Amino acid sequence: MKNKKTTIDDIAMLAGVSVRTISRVINNSPMVGEATRAKVLQIIKDLDYHPNAQARGLAARRSYLLGMIYDNPDALYINNVQRGVLSVCRELGYELVVHPCDMHSDSLTIEAVGFVNRSKLDGVIILPPVSENNDLAGVFEKAGVNYVRLASVALDKAENVVISNDRSAAASMADHLVGLGHRRIGYITGPLGMKSTQERLDGFRDALEKHGCKPDNEMIVTGEYTFNSGAECACELLKNPDPPTAIFASNDEMAVGTIKAARQLGLNVPGDLSVCGFDDSILASRSYPTLTTIRRPVKEMARLATAKLIASIDGREDDARAMNIVTPYLVPRESTAAK
Template sequence: MSTIEDEGDDAGPTDHGLTPGRAATINDIARIAGVSKKTVSRVINQSPFVKADTREKVEAVIAELGFSPDPQARGLAFRRSFLIGMIYDNPSPNYVVNMQQGILDAVRGSGLELVVHPCDRTSDDFMANVRGFAVRQKLFGAVLPPSVSEDERVTGMLTEVGCPYVRIASVSLDAPERMVVTNDSRGAAEAARHLVGLGHKRIAMITGPDLFRSTHERGEGFRSGLAEAGITLEDAMVVRGAYTFDSGVAAARELLSRKTRPTAIFAGNDEMAIGVYQAARDAGLDVPFDLSIVGFDDAPMSSRIWPTLTTVKLPIRDMGRMAAEKLLARSRGLDPAKLEQPEVIPTLIARDSSAPPRR
């Protein structure tokens, strides 16, 4: 790969001659480093078309002067912003925060910033809202977690306005370079096998919102895991939740009021699973000996409550990082389609909330 020759090689990061108290500009960096303003811009934006020694010289000046480029000014200069948007409609705060942390892990040191945009897919102005955000911010790219990632209207609109995106979803919905696939059904099947292995037969499930593809994938995976042992999940043992704590409480109360109550409940995410704890306590049941509980996601709270929650670990933070790295690959002159495609495999984390049923 060819690199760009630069027009100066003697200037260094000493004797900068700046007025005390005045913040350095990109012109100062160029003058002191003995290169062009365009070369400084290339270094800031991590262009691969700069010689290593030139890059080191410019970065030394930037570090000495404490220079920090203004994302808005850079956006005006390049007719786009240096912002990655995370566009989400997810009721689980733990999921959202972990996803943000993963994206930040990827963009740290890149000159890019993260801006989050919550939305409501059920609202009449959903598409206008998301389009306005993408156009107004001139996004460098967008990370789309579920369930926004599953909406073809969104990806079509982003393509139309020239905004690259990466989807995170339980199944593949797009080209590999635009996908992080989480294989939710495999994790739910593991949850079923775990409960069956403990000796449970009266098993119930609390599902997520119908709008989420993960709801269906986790439900189908759980049923498949039970079927391997010849167990059919009865319709009366399935209650819909909303991926929230309160919906988990309400759904569990409904299940535990059945004439023949379940000995185990699988909840579609950890928020709802923790709600099941509340309903079990209200009913005077001991977890796990009267009622085993299994969640999904492995949110931080799952290892901090008592008894600790058995759950399916989905590496949410890593998923956010993977998605952002695919966006960053383009800015570094790499072809995302040729990058190694890491596979996300959910794994069961057995803790104290599951045990064999009482005899």
């Protein structure tokens, strides 16, 4: 059924030049006469010819394939990253292979390297929290695999990372709450192992201290970045004999959980309790009341990371090593109010 595909030979035949010249045209080599180039391009267009990526890759050791490695329950985040990555891929002629993995698997590094080798990827983008695994980065480094990591904080090899400054973002949220008159502020962390958890918490604590609020350990509880954990932690905070007047949940899911808990305890948000989140996920704008939160320019980070990765593939070391830090910003909505 499949009619024979047109190959580079067909084009060469028709153009009356050698295959090598066609190859040069395809790869934008400057060593081709203008007339020849124009003629060849026209024929390529007429025949709707597409170079065989596999053959090209085999010969040139390039696949024009990028990989994205992640293990993240947060579909929204992944999807935003994916969109950012794809937008750059599209511009630069790459395709994207997505590869979820189990970050707690013993064979993670083996599996990941196998993935890259097998598929002959030109490079990979690693999303948090997998990106925090320095072993993986080390293995890639050793194997000569191009990679870029997305993270919430400086990591081992800073050149290969696009960083979101979660710390200062969390601090600005603390400023916001203090500015509204809150002094007793509850905080719900993410899982303790994750960098983002630590960064956000540190930012929050530092800011509070700066404002002269002594941090009270009873006001800091450990959640899991999930809706239910948010609700449970909020209950715990609100049961305190001296309950908080505001709760900063370190992601939106937990913030929405907090609102639910507050409602069940008969508290009005933001009247009796201010609540805020982190991420500006779709939940933030859909919840009732809408959520004051922190927006991370995820898509932009993804674009930066992809550009960086391709720079490193192309051997443009300066671009590849440039420092990339983005700072998330506060999005005020209805869930926070003056005390």
